[in-house]
Amino acid sequence: MPDLKVSKISNGTVIDHIPPGRGLDVIKILRMERGFDNTLSLLMNVESSRLEKKDIVKAEDKELTKEEVDSVSVIAPSATINIIEDYGVVEKKRLRLPDKVEGVVDCPNPHCVTNTGEPVEALFEVVNQNPVELKCSYCERKFKALELEI
Ligand SMILES: [Zn+2]
Structure with missing residues (x-):
């Protein structure tokens, strides 16, 4: 069954399984709170099976660089990064905190x-x-x- 929550944007990145309350920090650490012109959504306290609650960040037409992925892993090491193309998840990345x-x-x-x-x-x-x-x-x-x- 497709996960509708993560596949609603057409192309871009969905950062899922962010600890509740840290979604805004993820947006800030990616410097997307200013100067990001595409659709950006933050879902807070979404019911989740893996964590009790989670935050989700969806950024349309955004691809994270390796540095950006690393920075997310500092504040949300449990997060997963979903690359979306044509409304579908084409790649899922688990974060790995660098040394x-x-x-x-x-x-x-x-x-x-x-x-x-x-x-x-x-x-x-x-x-x-x-x-x-x-x-x-x-x-x-x-x-x-x-x-x-x-
Ligand atoms: Zn110091």
């Missing part, structure tokens, strides 16, 4: 060199996968992904 995360989220430490106006991009080492925990490669502080400001 290092660069330029995706800022270091929450205000004294970190990455926050002092230096031309240094935030870089984190992934120290734990579940729950996602990151260590800043500059100030060496550790943060849970849920504490990060997106």
Whole structure:
């Protein structure tokens, strides 16, 4: 049976199984809240069998780059990415958190060199996968992904 919830857009990307309440962060981390001109929808607290509730993001005519897929995996490692063509799912991708995360989220430490106006991009080492925990490669502080400001 086709999953109507994920196949309603004609072409683009559906990010499914996002933990409830994190859908907006997914949109922000993909920088789609501004400057994305195609249809973008966010479904929150959808009933799901796998999680109790989930968020879903649907972006028409959008293909995620590898960097974008990696950034989604930082805040929603349980999500799945569905590539939609002609109303059908042509590919499903499970996310895999990379060992290092660069330029995706800022270091929450205000004294970190990455926050002092230096031309240094935030870089984190992934120290734990579940729950996602990151260590800043500059100030060496550790943060849970849920504490990060997106
Ligand atoms: Zn830092």
